[in-house]
Amino acid sequence: AQSVTQLDSQVPVFEEAPVELRCNYSSSVSVYLFWYVQYPNQGLQLLLKYLSGSTLVESINGFEAEFNKSQTSFHLRKPSVHISDTAEYFCAVKSRTGNQFYFGTGTSLTVIP
Amino acid sequence: EAGVAQSPRYKIIEKRQSVAFWCNPISGHATLYWYQQILGQGPKLLIQFQNNGVVDDSQLPKDRFSAERLKGVDSTLKIQPAKLEDSAVYLCASSPGGPFNNEQFFGPGTRLTVL
Numbered sequence: 001a002q003s004v005t006q007l008d009s010q011v012p013v014f015e016e017a018p019v020e021l022r023c024n025y026s027s028s029v030s031v032y033l034f035w036y037v038q039y040p041n042q043g044l045q046l047l048l049k050y051l052s053g054s055t056l057v058e059s060i061n062g063f064e065a066e067f068n069k070s071q072t073s074f075h076l077r078k079p080s081v082h083i084s085d086t087a088e089y090f091c092a093v094k095s096r097t098g099n100q101f102y103f104g105t106g107t108s109l110t111v112i113p
Numbered sequence: 114e115a116g117v118a119q120s121p122r123y124k125i126i127e128k129r130q131s132v133a134f135w136c137n138p139i140s141g142h143a144t145l146y147w148y149q150q151i152l153g154q155g156p157k158l159l160i161q162f163q164n165n166g167v168v169d170d171s172q173l174p175k176d177r178f179s180a181e182r183l184k185g186v187d188s189t190l191k192i193q194p195a196k197l198e199d200s201a202v203y204l205c206a207s208s209p210g211g212p213f214n215n216e217q218f219f220g221p222g223t224r225l226t227v228l
Contacts, residue, residue, distance in 0.1 A: 046218075090155050
């Protein structure tokens with residue numbers, strides 16, 4: 001089975017400052033990696049995913065994440081955050097041959113004006 | 114394209130009562146998931162269907178939880194009887210199935226409060 005660790009449960013950051021949300025995973029097989037975002041009172045939305053190819057993946061709203069196999073990490077970054085980025089962010093992993101997605105406990109990002 | 118629909122959005126019941134949630138996945142999606150998200154935790158898979166068959170229900174508390182997807186389209190999740198610890202958001206998600214099963218689309222969830 002796989003597992004995901006999100007070490008930071010809450011991250012406050014000032015508007016226009018950079019942010020990094022950390023995600024580490026554990027797996028004995030090759031995996032796919034995902035970041036989901038959950039705005040208040042809404043369901044989870046896919047932010048970005050790593051399936052294969054370039055280890056750096058980007059979202060349409062300026063987030064990026066880099067798959068680091070040696071460090072088993074998939075940290076999420078944004079160089080300049082906006083108020084609208086305030087949300088809960090979940091990292092998830094799925095084995096390439098399995099069915100189940102495993103989610104981390106989430107990181108609450110609060111952007112301070 | 115319509116998203117995943119869930120109802121009700123909110124439900125408050127007393128312990129030992131029964132409750133049912135409904136999910137209508139995106140049209141054509143073969144795979145349907147039910148997750149339980151307890152406050153402060155990530156979603157935990159309860160059951161996964163492929164069409165109308167169960168793929169994984171290893172984490173479903175079968176003494177009180179049941180789920181069905183009879184026609185391979187919409188699905189219901191039932192809790193009978195409910196316990197205080199069942200208070201959570203119940204999320205339904207769907208994905209196309211087959212080689213495209215690497216993205217899930219989530220519904221808005223049903224927030225259950227058990228008093």
